[in-house]
Structures are given as structure tokens and as C-alpha cells.
Amino acid sequence: MSVLEIRDLHAKPTTDDVEILKGVDLVIRSGEIHAMMGPNGSGKSTLAYVIAGHPHYEVTQGDILLDGESILEMEPDERARIGIFLAFQYPVAVPGVSVANFLRTAVSNLRGYTRQEKDNGDGVIGSHLMPMRAFRKLLNEKMKEFNVDPSFARRYLNEGFSGGEKKRTEVLQMAMLEPKFAILDESDSGLDIDALKIVAEGINKLATPDRGFLIITHYQRILNYVKPHYVHIFYDGRIVRTGGPELAHELEEKGYQWVEQELATAATA
Ligand SMILES: Nc1ncnc2c1ncn2[C@@H]1O[C@H](COP(=O)(O)OP(=O)(O)O)[C@@H](O)[C@H]1O
Numbered sequence: 054m055s056v057l058e059i060r061d062l063h064a065k066p067t068t069d070d071v072e073i074l075k076g077v078d079l080v081i082r083s084g085e086i087h088a089m090m091g092p093n094g095s096g097k098s099t100l101a102y103v104i105a106g107h108p109h110y111e112v113t114q115g116d117i118l119l120d121g122e123s124i125l126e127m128e129p130d131e132r133a134r135i136g137i138f139l140a141f142q143y144p145v146a147v148p149g150v151s152v153a154n155f156l157r158t159a160v161s162n163l164r165g166y167t168r169q170e171k172d173n174g175d176g177v178i179g180s181h182l183m184p185m186r187a188f189r190k191l192l193n194e195k196m197k198e199f200n201v202d203p204s205f206a207r208r209y210l211n212e213g214f215s216g217g218e219k220k221r222t223e224v225l226q227m228a229m230l231e232p233k234f235a236i237l238d239e240s241d242s243g244l245d246i247d248a249l250k251i252v253a254e255g256i257n258k259l260a261t262p263d264r265g266f267l268i269i270t271h272y273q274r275i276l277n278y279v280k281p282h283y284v285h286i287f288y289d290g291r292i293v294r295t296g297g298p299e300l301a302h303e304l305e306e307k308g309y310q311w312v313e314q315e316l317a318t319a320a321t322a
């Protein structure tokens with residue numbers, strides 16, 4: 054059982070003095086699925102990046118803790134190693150790197166093979182990657198479990214991938230890395246229904262009692278396929294409301310203007 058806790062988090066871009074996150078409080082426990090909904094530009098992606106430790110952002114106040122320990126001083130790869138996974142909103146294509154190679158590097162890094170090479174120094178060529186045989190076995194298992202065509206592994210990462218194929222890679226990556234907390238920043242506007250179903254199916258399979266999810270989304274469509282325990286409304290750099298799945302439907306019905314109006318009314322009351 055793990056807890057990811059975000060306490061009064063304030064953050065800004067390193068290149069700019071404009072605060073984007075203005076005091077975010079959030080606790081995610083293993084086994085919980087949290088949905089974060091909010092209008093474009095409200096800072097949802099920034100929150101995801103800051104949790105993952107993206108160097109373009111600077112935390113100016115507050116803290117992020119995993120099981121009570123601050124992760125703010127950790128580099129992104131260290132955060133990944135302790136179990137924080139971020140699926141990017143816009144995955145980049147990497148020509149020349151196959152899905153299998155990419156996954157082998159990622160899994161090896163996470164399981165400490167890369168560090169081993171650094172520690173040992175010379176004469177251990179090759180030991181920085183998980184042994185091919187073991188890796189293949191793991192990959193085949195996961196591809197089978199998540200209905201990924203075996204030919205997929207040889208293709209170049211995200212190059213010419215459809216929305217659905219990108220999502221399949223994302224799910225496969227998550228399945229291989231087995232994070233404690235997975236953050237998915239969904240550009241669901243660009244996803245067709247098949248791609249949406251692929252992510253949803255993946256999340257539902259991976260949503261075990263030892264894993265927590267933060268699903269960031271603009272629309273509630275994906276929530277037709279994944280049932281969150283909590284829904285948060287994100288607005289202007291902070292969480293302004295928290296509720297159950299019904300909150301997503303209310304939002305879908307009334308639109309984000311409803312939140313704005315409520316906030317304006319509360320401010321003048
Ligand atoms: N690196 C950055 N430098 C400057 N402004 C940024 C940077 N990243 C995000 N912003 C600004 O912060 C606001 C929130 O952006 P973002 O987190 O992408 O919102 P969302 O994901 O909710 O659409 C936007 O106004 C955006 O332009």
C-alpha cells in the first residue's frame with residue numbers, strides 16, 4: 054500500500070515568473086483511480102510534468118511525497134524507479150528505435166541494470182541491459198496479455214503510429230514497468246473510440262489494488278469505460294471541486310462555465 058501526496062503545490066515554468074500551479078492538494082492511494090478534469094490551459098499537463106520532475110518547471114512552494122518522503126529533489130529517472138509513471142499527452146516518434154528496444158532500455162533502467170554498469174565501471178559491456186532472453190519472455194507475456202500483435206515490437210517507436218497504436222504502446226509500457234502510480238495525460242480530443250477503448254481496457258486490467266491512477270482528461274468520454282473513484286475539477290491552477298463519478302456527468306451536462314459561475318458566485322458571497 055502506497056500513498057502519493059501532493060501538498061499545497063505551487064509551480065512555474067523555469068523560464069517565466071508566472072505561477073501555473075497555485076496550490077494543489079491531492080492524495081492518491083494504491084487501488085484508487087482519480088480523474089482530473091479541467092478546461093484547456095488550466096494547468097493539468099503542468100501538474101503531470103511537475104510530478105514526473107520535468108526540468109522545465111520549478112516548484113516554488115509545497116511538496117510531493119511518496120510514502121511520506123519528498124521526491125522534489127529526485128531526478129525524473131529516479132522518480133520512475135521508485136514507481137511513478139507518466140504517459141505523455143504528445144508522445145514523440147523515435148525513428149531508428151524499435152518498440153522492443155525502447156522497452157528494454159526502460160525496463161532495464163527501472164530494474165537497476167543501468168546503475169549496475171555505472172557502479173561496476175569497466176569490463177561489463179552489455180550488463181547494463183536486462184538479458185535478452187529474460188526480456189523477450191517478459192515482453193511476449195505482456196503482449197499476449199494485452200492483445201498486442203507480436204510484429205509491433207519491431208516497429209519504430211511511434212513512427213507513423215495511429216492514435217490507437219500509440220495508446221497500445223503506452224499500455225504495454227505501463228504493463229512492463231509496473232508502476233506504483235500511473236499518470237495519464239490524455240489528449241482524448243484526438244483519440245478515436247477504438248484508441249479510447251484500448252487505453253480504458255489497459256487501465257482496467259492494470260488497476261490492481263497495488264497501483265494508483267491519475268487520469269487527466271478534458272472530456273468525460275473515457276470515464277464511460279473507466280470508473281474513477283474520485284473526480285476532481287481542475288481550474289486555474291488548483292483543484293476546485295472533488296466528488297465521485299457523478300461529478301464528471303454533471304460537468305459534461307453543464308460545461309465548464311458552470312464551474313466558473315459557481316466560483317464567481319462563491320467569491321462575491
Ligand atoms: N513551459 C512553459 N512556459 C510557459 N508557459 C507555460 C509552460 N507550460 C505551460 N504553460 C502555460 O501554463 C498554462 C497551463 O498549461 P497546461 O498545463 O498545458 O494546461 P492544460 O494541460 O490544462 O491544458 C497555459 O497557459 C500554458 O500556456
Ligand SMILES: [Mg+2]
Pocket residue numbers: 097098099142238
Ligand atoms: Mg494538457
